[in-house]
Amino acid sequence: MSTDAREAPDNPFIEDPPTDFDDVDDLTEEAARRQAEQLREALRYHDRRYYVETDPRIPDRAYDALFARLSALESAFDLQTEDSPTRQVGGEPLDAFDTVEHVAPMRSIDSSGDVEDVYDFDRRVHDRLGLSQTEGDSAGQASLDAYADGAVEYFCEPKFDGLSVEVVYEDGRYERAATRGNGETGDDVTANVRTIRSIPLRLSGDFPDYLAVRGEVYIPRDAFQAYNRERVERGDDPFANPRNAAAGTLRQLDPSVTAERPLDCFFFDVLDASRRFSTQRERQETLPEWGLKVNDRSTLVDDIEAAVDYRDDLVEDRDDLDYEVDGAVIKVNDLEQCERLGSTSRAPRWAYAYKLPARTEETTVRDIVVQVGRTGRLTPVALLDPVDVAGVTVSRASLHNPDQIADLGVAVGDRVKIQRAGDVIPYVDEVVEDNSEGHFAFPDHCPVCESAVEFDGPLAFCTGGLACPAQLKRAIEHYVSRGGLDIDGLGEQKLDQLIEAGLVESIPDLYDLRVADLARLDGWGETSAENLARELEAKTEPSLDDFLAALGVPEVGPTTATSLARAFGSLDAVMDADEDELQAVDDVGPTVAHEIREFFGSERNREVIADLREHGVEPRSVEVETGDALSGLTFVFTGALDGYTREEAQALVERHGANATGSVSGNTDYLVAGESPGGSKLTDAESEEVPVLDQEAFEALLADHDIEVE
Template sequence: IDGLAVNLTYENGVLVRGATRGDGEVGEDVTANLRTIHTVPLQLKEPVPLLEVRGEVYMPKRAFAALNEAQEEAGGRPFANPRNAAAGSLRQLDPAVTANRRLGLFCYAVGEAAGVPATHHEVLAWLEKLGFTVTPGRRLFDTLEEAVAHCEAMAAGRFDLPYAIDGMVVKVDDLGQQQRLGYTAKSPRWAVAYKFPAVEAATRVLDIVVRVGRTGVLTPTAVLEPVELAGTTVSRATLHNEDYIREKDIRLGDLVRVHKAGEIIPEVVEVVPDRRDGTEREFVMPRVCPACGSPVSRAAGEVAVRCTSLACPARLREGLIHFVSRGAMDIRGLGPAVLNQLVTAGLVRDVSDLYALQREDLVALERLADKSADNLLAAVDRSRHNPLHRLLFALGIRYVGAGAARVLAGHFGSLDALMQASCEELTAVPEIGPKIAAGIKEFFASEQNRAVLAKLRERGVGTADERAARDLPLAGRVFVLTGGLTALSREEAGELIAAAGGKVSSSVGRGTDYVVVGEKPGSKLARAEKLVREGAGVQIIDETAFLALVGYRGAESCSRFGTRTGGEVPH
């Protein structure tokens, strides 16, 4: 697994410490951040007196791609690979940042422990029984030839895995034999690592084109002579930003080496300078937006070059895609193809125009039948009544993600109150720092943005006040969800909790108010039960009680858990 090695220590089945491997003797304490990873059990299924587990924290390929896209949109430097991204995410000062990075953990060995099974494959099965996720793709073989064949098969199929791997490790299974074989000065005698050869390809840069994102960031992309790489044909590769091109001295016409960062994103690794013939041309970042011709700017301390026009059609298209997305206003049926037609036809010049669309506008579009148009208009109409936090996130305010949008909506309660807030008032809100506050003030200072907001209000969007979090029935209450819910998804449950003023946490602790138990709960239930026995104020409730608590209609389904608590569920 291509990630960061960590050690986890459990006492009486409870996680007490987590650290990076470091130099083998000294590592960094990252316990708080490890607790946010969903595959790290906080309490084991058996109260093992002492257990040290070794594993690898990794970032899935999709999470890596999404993180780098967000980094570039925010004007930051992208991560080179999932390993660096996982390491940087685990070392964050704020565990909330780590929690949002969607890391995972695979365990592969045990250090200090009592009562350990006699073979390695039995150890891994034991770890699974305790609640750990162990390394996938493991096999037990009778011959070396079988092991070699498996390594070769994994090497060929590794690009289809949802996470990056950089090799295979072949171990002697018997732990007694491992002990007798011992170690050399550098490595164990009972294991050998087979590293996969680097997958790169040489090709030529035909052109460098620039795409404009929803925040106006100009991202250069290399157009390449098509080349086979990691099982796919690659004809484009990201160049990230102007500094990346300059540092690697990438020119039009260059022969370059390309690989897949995290085996998912084609990226130019280096130039082959001795193959230059003098016809190569240096790339110059546009000084005007390639989409609208407006001036571009680069803020001090940032690597991103941005279009300065809010009316830029490329920004508009990308911004609309974000505005209607599931996590934002959730307007089903308004995909990129339909939005592109609406922008091209001049029917949508900003997000407020979505709420002025008529049936005849839509049926005139290509491949949009009457029924589809009706469904789309109904979805647009439903979105008018979305809570304030969805609108704030949908607006694409710089640095304001979904989490910050919830916090802001809960604190200020209305768009007017947020617009009038000073930087001091904004930074006084928990989780809102100077950077986010500056992004908010910059957004609302724009006359163009204020005009769009005025039109949204005229069309019934953003008019209802959202009750301040402190006035809501579950203000400040912390919820932890474990197991599957039958009536709604985890995301929908989180929406209900937030709407009632509560907060969802990924781990159970003494600060937890409610643990909601669904079908096939995980180790969080055992941890909660232990805290209840110790007299902590944690309340364990089933799905029925939860749905009633948050005011969900139709909360009469039954469950096998009931409610176990030292206090009453508030009504």
């Protein structure tokens, strides 16, 4: 392929390309074939200028027009090729990943955040190469003198916080890709890696006949924040950090999902090639000539002290980088010396990673977005540079409400201190460096549906109701989720399809879905459509607690739903209960009782429930508490029981007046231990002198109280 515009003087799509084209139907097949070849050549050239040289020659709109033209030609004249740029938009979903063997081991490298360990690495390198020091240095000394027999040069590069992949080219064409896996074998992710625009499907320049390279797939920080913003605004949870997002994306079974996400890749090693190199630096400088993107922070240094300085510079600059790094990789530059040093079973002796310190508690607000919950409540969320807080990586934090934003004076660009409420929920505690004017302005219209925002004290709500796509989607997602009715076959993407196709505009619409309508949608088939229909039919008589949890009543999760079901027995009884009756239920306090009463007092919610009943959905009533034979006793259950679950055992004793709790204390009367019990509960029982019953003894106790196990 041509790598310079001067090498393709007859290609009209490289310099100032036209973006208005004749109709495809007016072309002959030969003319279409010739234009398609020129477009592929031009698109590869522009990809190289954009991704590898970071010096694009045409605007994005012009590139998109060329890409669309090539797609139209390939479709109209059946001109698709394996290495066409249009093959980077996804493909058919996979059933599973195959395992492939790497062409060469993909070893990890030893690492430490202690500078003394870095100097120890340097000493080992010189000792093994027979390069002695002029003055003896004690182990751990952080300053080295010159070496009598010569010094070792080091090639330094950032240690990217992404996902390592092996990419193989044969005759310059993309052949396959695999994750690192265990270092010897990895998952075959050929279809997914193909979609990454910065990874060429055909090499350029004077490439070798065979090439296997190692790269790091990552999501640029700006793209990560933008993608998280989209997820939050549509009601989805954001990704925790760029590395998790990249790893999860690369392991998607549907390549079209991978193609939609902003993955990128840096290459940094040659695993095997039909060409020899003499130094790390030579290898790194050659990769871009073949169209493979490398990092511009890589550099050659004279000694280990300069390598340490390199890492310290990374610490200073990492907030300004558009990718996450967690260390500096220090490699012996001379490849002949690397061969002499060799490797252990897990790591090369010629490389070491000097880790960066974790970011702790203080970080920068990169964006503030407003999330629309399924109840319509608008919650401001700060998207952050990932930071370590009490051992957990945090990339978002709650700002709670407009009043708190104003009190903090927080805005995009500010440096803030992050805390975790109860060591769980991250929140912005204070602004430690004000880099903005004023504070974030809370919107007066819903960011999703543009409906007016209504304030109830410090809380803000979208007035769009189920006409708001975020509320509708979140409500339906919750209804079919594992925390709701657990309806298989309706993941996020499939649900999006149904909403966009106009097949689902409310929860009851799920029960109007027809197999023929579903089978016509992309990615669906007769089998998957029939499976979903069967799932929906099977869930028309859900348990009362599952149904209550699925409705998405604020503050009512599975545990509270179970308590309500046991206390009231039927849906109508729960719907008609007043706040005093609700507060008499375990797990229900004044706030939860008010939320439940508000939910079932809403005319719109009652209409949805009535509509569900008209579609044949009727939750099963449950037997309410039947007696007080076990009144005053408290049980804790651990391990697996034979014939029934722990939850069913808990429900049984509670129906007969006992309490069932999750942890052993001095108030516990019995610990019931099934197979593989938790060690901590057994230890607590011993220290609190709580009797431990196996399943046989538990059932004997029930029999003594005339209670039968169902």
